[in-house]
Amino acid sequence: MKAVGIIAEFNPFHNGHRFILNHAKHKSQAEVLIVVMSGNFLQRGEPAIITKWQRTKAALAAGADLVIELPFVSAIESAENFALGAINLLHDFRCDTLCFGTEKGEALPYDELAAFYHQNEDSFNLIIKKKLENNIPYGIAVTQTWEELTASRWPTFDLRQPNILLGFHYALANHIGENPMELLPLNRIGANHNDATATDESFASGTAIRQLLLRGEKSDSYIPLSTQTLLEGTDLHSWEDYWPLLHYQLCIQSPENIAKLHNIVEGIEYRLIACAKKASSFAEWLSQVKTKRYTTNRIQRMALSILIQLTEDEFSYHQQHPYHHVLGMTKKGQAYLGHYKKVLRYPLISTFSKAPAGITNLDERATTLYQLPFNKLDDNDYTNGVIRV
Amino acid sequence: MKAVGIIAEFNPFHNGHRFILNHAKHKSQAEVLIVVMSGNFLQRGEPAIITKWQRTKAALAAGADLVIELPFVSAIESAENFALGAINLLHDFRCDTLCFGTEKGEALPYDELAAFYHQNEDSFNLIIKKKLENNIPYGIAVTQTWEELTASRWPTFDLRQPNILLGFHYALANHIGENPMELLPLNRIGANHNDATATDESFASGTAIRQLLLRGEKSDSYIPLSTQTLLEGTDLHSWEDYWPLLHYQLCIQSPENIAKLHNIVEGIEYRLIACAKKASSFAEWLSQVKTKRYTTNRIQRMALSILIQLTEDEFSYHQQHPYHHVLGMTKKGQAYLGHYKKVLRYPLISTFSKAPAGITNLDERATTLYQLPFNKLDDNDYTNGVIRV
Numbered sequence: 001m002k003a004v005g006i007i008a009e010f011n012p013f014h015n016g017h018r019f020i021l022n023h024a025k026h027k028s029q030a031e032v033l034i035v036v037m038s039g040n041f042l043q044r045g046e047p048a049i050i051t052k053w054q055r056t057k058a059a060l061a062a063g064a065d066l067v068i069e070l071p072f073v074s075a076i077e078s079a080e081n082f083a084l085g086a087i088n089l090l091h092d093f094r095c096d097t098l099c100f101g102t103e104k105g106e107a108l109p110y111d112e113l114a115a116f117y118h119q120n121e122d123s124f125n126l127i128i129k130k131k132l133e134n135n136i137p138y139g140i141a142v143t144q145t146w147e148e149l150t151a152s153r154w155p156t157f158d159l160r161q162p163n164i165l166l167g168f169h170y171a172l173a174n175h176i177g178e179n180p181m182e183l184l185p186l187n188r189i190g191a192n193h194n195d196a197t198a199t200d201e202s203f204a205s206g207t208a209i210r211q212l213l214l215r216g217e218k219s220d221s222y223i224p225l226s227t228q229t230l231l232e233g234t235d236l237h238s239w240e241d242y243w244p245l246l247h248y249q250l251c252i253q254s255p256e257n258i259a260k261l262h263n264i265v266e267g268i269e270y271r272l273i274a275c276a277k278k279a280s281s282f283a284e285w286l287s288q289v290k291t292k293r294y295t296t297n298r299i300q301r302m303a304l305s306i307l308i309q310l311t312e313d314e315f316s317y318h319q320q321h322p323y324h325h326v327l328g329m330t331k332k333g334q335a336y337l338g339h340y341k342k343v344l345r346y347p348l349i350s351t352f353s354k355a356p357a358g359i360t361n362l363d364e365r366a367t368t369l370y371q372l373p374f375n376k377l378d379d380n381d382y383t384n385g386v387i388r389v
Numbered sequence: 390m391k392a393v394g395i396i397a398e399f400n401p402f403h404n405g406h407r408f409i410l411n412h413a414k415h416k417s418q419a420e421v422l423i424v425v426m427s428g429n430f431l432q433r434g435e436p437a438i439i440t441k442w443q444r445t446k447a448a449l450a451a452g453a454d455l456v457i458e459l460p461f462v463s464a465i466e467s468a469e470n471f472a473l474g475a476i477n478l479l480h481d482f483r484c485d486t487l488c489f490g491t492e493k494g495e496a497l498p499y500d501e502l503a504a505f506y507h508q509n510e511d512s513f514n515l516i517i518k519k520k521l522e523n524n525i526p527y528g529i530a531v532t533q534t535w536e537e538l539t540a541s542r543w544p545t546f547d548l549r550q551p552n553i554l555l556g557f558h559y560a561l562a563n564h565i566g567e568n569p570m571e572l573l574p575l576n577r578i579g580a581n582h583n584d585a586t587a588t589d590e591s592f593a594s595g596t597a598i599r600q601l602l603l604r605g606e607k608s609d610s611y612i613p614l615s616t617q618t619l620l621e622g623t624d625l626h627s628w629e630d631y632w633p634l635l636h637y638q639l640c641i642q643s644p645e646n647i648a649k650l651h652n653i654v655e656g657i658e659y660r661l662i663a664c665a666k667k668a669s670s671f672a673e674w675l676s677q678v679k680t681k682r683y684t685t686n687r688i689q690r691m692a693l694s695i696l697i698q699l700t701e702d703e704f705s706y707h708q709q710h711p712y713h714h715v716l717g718m719t720k721k722g723q724a725y726l727g728h729y730k731k732v733l734r735y736p737l738i739s740t741f742s743k744a745p746a747g748i749t750n751l752d753e754r755a756t757t758l759y760q761l762p763f764n765k766l767d768d769n770d771y772t773n774g775v776i777r778v
Binding site: 257 | 636641642646698757759762
């Protein structure tokens with residue numbers, strides 16, 4: 001069975017996602033559509049607006065055959081680790097094609113770019129090293145180096161565009177795998193990824209839709225009917241719901257303990273703590289902590305580490321122990337799983353109660369944390385079985 | 390100047406306390422009344438209903454000349470450590486007399502009891518050891534041993550009465566000091582310490598008064614006018630206010646991390662965590678965790694350790710670094726301080742900003758924690774100076 005893979009957050013599932021799912025199946029001519037979807041916490045270091053089970057239902061209603069959870073240790077990471085974790089799972093599932101959305105403009109030759117990188121890795125690293133010695137932050141050093149080396153050949157290759165950055169890292173991770181997938185970049189239509197306002201009649205970015213939802217305004221024209229139904233009367237999660245808990249942790253834990261957590265670097269713990277003592281909301285704290293070097297996403301990822309108390313050791317352990325958590329499937333998805341489950345390198349888990357000891361601990365904790373402010377601890381990874389349609 | 394000392398919580402200050410303050414000054418014929426008062430968290434492992442600054446005002450209004458904070462590491466401990474910490478401070482202040490309330494009935498010869506204990510310490514410990522070997526919990530083993538050895542000579546000496554237990558530990562701690570104080574036990578009048586209902590026209594226990602206050606009922610007849618004024622429109626603190634934070638910590642921290650905290654013994658961490666996952670309030674959690682061996686007070690002390698993340702190392706450090714934090718004083722109290730401050734063994738601190746590095750850390754954190762659910766972080770140990778009347 002030919003399979004096409006998609007890596008997604010669906011926060012929430014909107015018309016732009018539906019467009020990509022339709023085109024992915026159509027253009028790849030695959031029989032099965034596999035989605036690797038982040039769990040309850042996302043790449044920008046924030047909670048998903050609705051649960052992973054609700055988002056799975058929306059994805060299945062829009063044509064996905066198999067929805068697999070991208071574990072916390074990959075889901076909340078910056079582009080490189082996020083891509084490595086997700087591509088790794090799709091490789092294990094023997095996907096033939098990877099389809100992903102990219103910013104407006106002609107789709108770039110991602111395969112060529114990945115090959116170019118791997119051929120020139122040493123010179124890249126040398127230039128980056130020099131920039132780091134001149135105190136240029138890592139992310140900026142990488143972007144500058146790429147610009148210097150590729151601008152003449154690929155002028156539209158702009159790593160500042162989040163989906164170009166992601167697509168590039170998908171290509172890099174795909175390139176080093178045993179059986180690389182065919183890459184199928186699709187031009188995103190409608191609004192850009194981060195646009196805060198809706199600009200098109202039926203397409204708006206996730207950011208714009210979340211803001212509409214959180215303000216209690218109408219967003220029906222941007223989301224399919226299945227998502228609309230899921231959103232009715234449900235809890236909408238945002239960072240502010242977790243602020244009292246983060247605030248408490250920042251006020252109580254010693255700087256030494258916070259410094260031991262994943263993603264906390266360079267003495268930033270003192271700044272995080274000092275700002276917490278003065279802030280009265282997450283937004284206020286974030287705006288006080290933020291600098292040119294420490295972007296919103298980076299700080300939010302640190303905040304998540306503190307909130308869930310993720311040590312570097314625990315992070316490494318889970319990164320080295322990937323697994324497939326099946327959130328949902330169609331009959332076709334189930335048949336596909338039945339066909340490949342014996343050759344999978346990583347454990348296939350349909351219920352946490354039967355998982356090998358230890359490997360699901362962090363994702364279980366992430367769900368508990370996600371549900372805490374809403375008193376919904378009963379709605380968890382044990383009580384939610386695989387969603388079947 | 391002759392000084393009489395009192396060890397108190399004033400939670401809140403009521404007519405029973407006023408009675409003891411009056412009699413302490415009168416019977417001891419002291420010129421100065423020194424109160425060592427617990428800060429924002431108390432011996433039963435719970436938050437004080439109102440802040441330490443409010444309770445200081447009430448004490449000063451009722452005749453105290455000097456109010457010194459009993460640091461967190463002593464204030465939240467069971468009778469033995471509580472008494473050691475408090476008596477130690479009073480000894481350093483060269484108090485002549487210690488006045489304390491004791492349960493109804495004739496006041497016991499506490500000095501004699503302390504001397505009897507110190508003469509027979511070895512035989513006591515031998516009997517207790519045997520009981521522990523028979524799996525009798527420590528507290529019960531101590532009480533039983535005392536009963537066996539003293540019932541014929543002192544039939545009213547019942548260590549199950551909280552104030553007899555405290556008085557006895559005051560006497561023990563006093564007995565080992567360089568300049569023991571004269572002991573002045575006073576029969577408590579009106580309600581017993583733990584009585585949950587008010588039984589007398591003008592005297593009710595702290596427990597009964599707190600329940601009236603938290604239910605929003607009238608308690609004016611049991612408390613002096615000065616306390617009544619302080620209570621008007623103020624935040625009333627109870628464990629339920631801290632439950633979301635404790636709940637979060639119990640859901641997020643690993644059993645291994647919780648086991649490292651002070652007072653967490655014998656694998657109880659698994660029970661604490663398991664019950665937290667099912668409970669929806671502090672009261673519910675407490676009733677589920679409670680057993681014969683683990684009393685309410687003991688569990689509440691554990692809960693406090695978890696809430697404030699107090700490790701055994703930190704506890705030891707602070708126990709070995711006592712200090713005098715002056716919460717309030719009259720002119721007479723100030724004169725007394727002026728006279729003795731040069732001979733004090735422990736640092737005298739009127740503002741945390743001038744304290745020796747490290748020693749006030751835990752008490753500062755306790756205040757932050759206490760204020761967190763009420764968004765009153767500005768009302769802290771830096772912004773509150775010594776209260777002078």
